[in-house]
Amino acid sequence: MIAIDILQETFWSLSANKVRSGLTILGIVIGIASVITMVSIGQGAQSSIASSIQSIGSNLIIVSPGAQRGNNVSAGRGSSQTLTVADADAIKTEIQGIKAVAPEVSRRYQMTAKGTNTNTQVVGTVPDYLTVRNVAVDSGTFITDNQVKTSSKVVVLGPTARDDLFGVGTNPIGQTIRIKNVDFEIIGVTLAKGGSGFSNPDDSVYVPLTSAQHFLSGDTFVSSISIAASDSNTIASVQQEVSDFLMKRHNIFDPQLVDFSLMNQADIIATASSVTGTFTILLASIAGISLLVGGIGIMNMMLTTVTERTREIGLRKSVGIRKEYILWQFLSEAVALTFFGGITGVLLGWIASLLVSRFAGLSTVVAPSSVMLAFGVSAGVGIIFGFYPARRAANLIPMEALRYE
């Protein structure tokens, strides 16, 4: 009987004061939903960047042309053309502990197929690219050594490039695409790897290295050399050896003047995650501020109704209702509001993160910890500021509570 009465009073009290209940719930909903959405965007960015870095290869070391610093003027990293296929071949034969080496020439070109066209990354490379960059073939074949030797006009499409040119899921093998007025015959499609943003492996097309040099770039340089070390423990030593070897090969003795740069995957991951970490902290502080604002909203709502509620408590006491029942009712009201608001907020935050990943193309991860934190803070604020004034009022003599202003 008592429990039923408490629940009924809670229900009546909340529904008789719709504006008050509504505004309190709104504060909670906004606080929780914004925290969940913000944190999910940050965490999603972090994990998608980490996984797209993982997907570019394993035990990978990338050699890029360095900045030319002839007469104290730097033209910027990668601006010089200093790496050649011969460098790649030499690295492969001279240095121990290397599984595969793949030089590549990459650049974006406009390309056309029957009536459609797109602009995407054209990667001129060698068969070892598959090993070095963890790319797999879905249908057809990849570039062969023979095709590299003879500069064949063949092309392997990434699945996204295929979708853009020929339509989703079609099989374009045997058809041709035209890049820079040269027709290339399609011989294969690679398997989707996922990942997004810059140099997306799914949104690239692959041609033999020599074909890219002859028909597209028109010179003999390469834009990078990817090296796969045979063991993850030897990456650092292999990287050092490659560096020493290339300096000797390019006749450079002053380490200040090297014309190439080396980067391994661990470095990239570390850099990227420190960036996304900052990003997450930024979003979390925005979320924290919204939580604070939401919390102050809840608090305000609870405190502005204190006068009315104190009188109500005085009246309840004056007709002989025991203090404990009054407190149970007020606690139950505060809990009902925070839970209703909390669940709505979690749902809304979750929907918002889904919408963000759907329409903004950012992947999002709803972290249980952010849900708990947001829920905990709003519930705490709601319950403390709903309950504390009630407890104070219930301890007053009825006339004092009834006279409260």
Add this chain to the structure above:
Amino acid sequence: MIECKNLTKVYENGDVDTTALKAVSFHIEKGEFVAIIGPSGSGKSTLMHILGALEVPTSGTYFLDGKEVSQLNDDELSSLRQQKIGFVFQAFNLLPRTTVLRNVMLPLLYTDTTKSEREERAKQCLKYAGLEESKYYNLSNQLSGGQIQRVAIARALINNPAIILADEPTGNLDTKTSHIVMQAFQELHRKGHTIILITHEPEIADFAERIISLRDGMIESDKKK
């Protein structure tokens, strides 16, 4: 049943102290019908709040049924208010935005009664207090002053209290309705309830058997008919 000795109430508001009651002593037997009269500000409401265990006197003692009220703890006071006392406030004090019926049933919350019993009793009491049936489901802010007054009276009657304390229960009623209400009080008196009411009107005071007159917080006269 009610015994007051040297009841004194001083309100402290910053620097100004107001003495609302000065050493008031009297005795009321079970089943008496008492009217308290006196000019505005003479301490009538203050006395009534103390009798209703809603306010504590600054000094003096108040015995109800042989128990000293100031010695009771919070829960004992609640039981006392719920079981023995029906109080009609001068300012009515209804729950805002709440129906007439729910207001009247308020004292029955958390008691051993079913919902239908509560509604039944509430309707009886409202009828007794003379409120039209069409108003039972109105919200408390959709009523006239006189209707609010009758709801407040019905709420005081709902737990069938031994003592009914009414602070100007007819203040907002026309002569005809106030007579209906007073006849209801007389009938309750005949059934054995103790009734104490405050009024300004001599005509209303005439319904009572005993008239206590207050002036400046002191008893000026105490006459039995």
